[in-house]
Amino acid sequence: MPGTPRQRAREQTLDDITRIGRRHLAEVGAAALSLRAVARELGVVSSAVYRYVANRDDLLTLLVVDAYTELGDAVDAAVGAAGPAAVDRFTALARAVRAWAVREPSRWALLYGSPVPGYAAPAERTTAQGIRVITLFAHIMDDAWRAGDVDGAGAAPPGLAADYQAIRDQLSLSVPDGVIAATVQAWSALFGAVSFEVFGQYGAATFGDPEALFDHTVERLAVQLGLAAAA
Amino acid sequence: MPGTPRQRAREQTLDDITRIGRRHLAEVGAAALSLRAVARELGVVSSAVYRYVANRDDLLTLLVVDAYTELGDAVDAAVGAAGPAAVDRFTALARAVRAWAVREPSRWALLYGSPVPGYAAPAERTTAQGIRVITLFAHIMDDAWRAGDVDGAGAAPPGLAADYQAIRDQLSLSVPDGVIAATVQAWSALFGAVSFEVFGQYGAATFGDPEALFDHTVERLAVQLGLAAAA
DNA sequence: TGGGTGATGAGAGCACCGCTCTCGTTTTCC
DNA sequence: GGAAAACGAGAGCGGTGCTCTCATCACCCA
Numbered sequence: 412m413p414g415t416p417r418q419r420a421r422e423q424t425l426d427d428i429t430r431i432g433r434r435h436l437a438e439v440g441a442a443a444l445s446l447r448a449v450a451r452e453l454g455v456v457s458s459a460v461y462r463y464v465a466n467r468d469d470l471l472t473l474l475v476v477d478a479y480t481e482l483g484d485a486v487d488a489a490v491g492a493a494g495p496a497a498v499d500r501f502t503a504l505a506r507a508v509r510a511w512a513v514r515e516p517s518r519w520a521l522l523y524g525s526p527v528p529g530y531a532a533p534a535e536r537t538t539a540q541g542i543r544v545i546t547l548f549a550h551i552m553d554d555a556w557r558a559g560d561v562d563g564a565g566a567a568p569p570g571l572a573a574d575y576q577a578i579r580d581q582l583s584l585s586v587p588d589g590v591i592a593a594t595v596q597a598w599s600a601l602f603g604a605v606s607f608e609v610f611g612q613y614g615a616a617t618f619g620d621p622e623a624l625f626d627h628t629v630e631r632l633a634v635q636l637g638l639a640a641a642a
Numbered sequence: 643m644p645g646t647p648r649q650r651a652r653e654q655t656l657d658d659i660t661r662i663g664r665r666h667l668a669e670v671g672a673a674a675l676s677l678r679a680v681a682r683e684l685g686v687v688s689s690a691v692y693r694y695v696a697n698r699d700d701l702l703t704l705l706v707v708d709a710y711t712e713l714g715d716a717v718d719a720a721v722g723a724a725g726p727a728a729v730d731r732f733t734a735l736a737r738a739v740r741a742w743a744v745r746e747p748s749r750w751a752l753l754y755g756s757p758v759p760g761y762a763a764p765a766e767r768t769t770a771q772g773i774r775v776i777t778l779f780a781h782i783m784d785d786a787w788r789a790g791d792v793d794g795a796g797a798a799p800p801g802l803a804a805d806y807q808a809i810r811d812q813l814s815l816s817v818p819d820g821v822i823a824a825t826v827q828a829w830s831a832l833f834g835a836v837s838f839e840v841f842g843q844y845g846a847a848t849f850g851d852p853e854a855l856f857d858h859t860v861e862r863l864a865v866q867l868g869l870a871a872a873a
Numbered sequence: 874t875g876g877g878t879g880a881t882g883a884g885a886g887c888a889c890c891g892c893t894c895t896c897g898t899t900t901t902c903c
Numbered sequence: 904g905g906a907a908a909a910c911g912a913g914a915g916c917g918g919t920g921c922t923c924t925c926a927t928c929a930c931c932c933a
Contacts, residue, residue, distance in 0.1 A: 415929085415930070415931095416929080416930095417880070417881090417928095417929060417930070420881095421880090421881095440756075441756075442673035445918085445919065445920090446919085446920070446921090447918080447919065447920080448919095455882070455883090456882065456883055456884070457919095457920085457921085458882075458883075458884080458885095458921080458922080458923090459881075459882045459883075461920095461921075461922085462880075462881060462882075466920075466921075467919095467920065467921090520756030520757070521756075523841075523843060524755050524756025524841075525671075525672075525751030525752075525755025525756050525841060526751070526841055526842070534846075538845065538846060541845060542845055542846060545845065565862070565872070567858070568854045568855070568857070568858045570850075570851050570854045571849060571850070571851060571854055571855060571858075573850065574847070574848070574849045574850055577847070578847050581846065581847075592858060593862075595844075595847075595855070596831075596835070596858075596859050596862055598838075599831070599834045599835045599837075599838040599859070600827075600830070600831035600834050600835070601834070602834050602837075602838065602843075603830040603831050603832070603833050603834015603835065603837065603838075604827070604830045604831070604834065606830075606833075606834065606837065607829075607830040607833065607834075610754075610755075610756060610757055611757070612754060612833075613826075614769065614772060614773055614776065615765075615769060615773065615812065616805070616808070616809050616812075616826075617805070618802060618805045619801075619802070619804065619805055620801050620802060623799045623801045623802055624799070624802060624826070626799070627798070627799045627802075627823060627827075628827050628830070631796070631824075631827055631866070635862070635866060641796070646900080646901070646902095647900085647901095648899090648900060648901070648909070648910090652909090652910095676889085676890065676891090677890085677891065677892090678889080678890065678891080679890095686911070686912090687911065687912055687913070688890095688891085688892085689892080689893080689894090689911075689912075689913080689914095690910075690911045690912075692891095692892075692893085693909075693910060693911075697891075697892075698890095698891065698892090
């Protein structure tokens with residue numbers, strides 16, 4: 412039991428705030444998340460919460476990091492349990508992302524939906540957890556490339572070569588531009604598909620089996636990434 | 643000048659409310675949109691606004707329809723000005739969507755971002771405008787199919803055949819399941835790419851020329867749709 | 874061991890929000 | 904011309920984020 416009792420109590424209270432905030436977030440969404448409601452449930456007057464959290468945005472940041480961490484853990488576990496083939500690892504990653512998003516729509520919205528107006532998550536506190544999934548995805552592609560399991564890369568816009576090089580440096584990758592370009596596109600396509608389903612944006616077109624629709628999208632993305640042959 | 647003076651004044655006031663709300667929405671976002679602030683700018687006490695708008699959600703619905711209409715008009719104009727080839731029409735549609743989203747990020751977020759908690763846009767008032775872009779996209783693909791300009795369709799998950807048939811019926815299409823499946827996927831990928839850019843969700847990876855990145859995505863989508871040959 | 878110090882929580886209060894109700898006034902319609 | 908409907912102002916309710924003050928309590932060090 413490290414630290415003084417007061418320090419431990421402080422951490423306990425911060426954990427309680429995060430836990431209550433997480434539940435409220437899941438129930439009412441980010442925009443309606445109320446610091447006073449959290450205080451009420453904590454059994455404390457609202458001003459007391461400000462001893463632990465600078466303001467409402469700070470609480471949101473806490474929950475953003477919390478959500479990124481949980482999503483990252485879920486994806487790590489799923490990919491770790493998948494087979495060694497790149498296509499299997501990619502499929503496991505995509506399905507884990509979707510499963511978490513469907514299970515936690517409000518938290519998915521907090522991470523990948525429209526930004527809360529006037530609130531920008533401070534990069535220095537969120538990026539560490541926020542880049543876990545894309546980093547894992549990039550390394551799945553990088554491993555596949557070095558193993559010769561990914562088909563020849565497609566073209567990449569030459570004007571973005573410097574940006575691709577920055578990505579390669581930052582993530583210690585060895586894949587060529589074409590693979591990075593394909594990965595970036597698959598990345599946004601994957602998250603678009605998940606958000607479309609979670610946010611109910613397919614409009615009047617309802618799909619009886621959204622999981623089958625998603626799996627089909629993942630199959631096509633695997634082909635486009637050069638990880639699998641066309642069916 | 644049809645209608646009584648009072649009726650015309652009412653429509654004028656409703657237009658003013660929409661116009662002011664549109665500006666506030668662009669400036670502070672949907673979650674922070676305040677009916678009282680609109681009333682202040684209108685030069686009227688807050689309760690007076692309730693003579694024209696049932697509640698805050700009703701004002702949001704007004705702005706949703708307004709945004710869908712403007713987006714639909716912009717896309718229609720762009721596609722109308724494009725050449726007859728399907729790939730050109732699709733490219734024009736995609737670029738027009740992105741251009742509008744970049745120009746109007748808050749309104750894009752209102753339409754395609756995370757739903758405002760507790761608010762679901764009433765379908766009977768929004769779908770008419772909301773389905774314009776996807777309808778146009780579907781008909782571009784349908785025209786291309788009937789003209790023989792789209793390559794053989796890929797596979798489609800058989801479990802979704804009924805859903806594809808419903809879409810075909812609703813939009814009066816003649817394309818096979820594979821083309822519908824590809825269109826749906828391109829649709830969500832397109833909106834994922836736009837949202838990633840507008841919401842700044844590429845993370846640490848910044849792109850110096852986001853338009854070039856988007857154009858490359860559109861080129862790849864055109865290939866995947868069978869509208870163009872691989873570069 | 875005891876006192877100074879800093880952390881803590883309660884409470885009051887400010888400005889804002891959505892929304893409701895009442896009450897004169899004005900316009901419309903029969 | 905009078906009844907009815909529409910309208911805008913105003914007061915008010917309960918909620919929000921956030922600040923400030925004040926009493927209390929635990930901690931640390933002389």
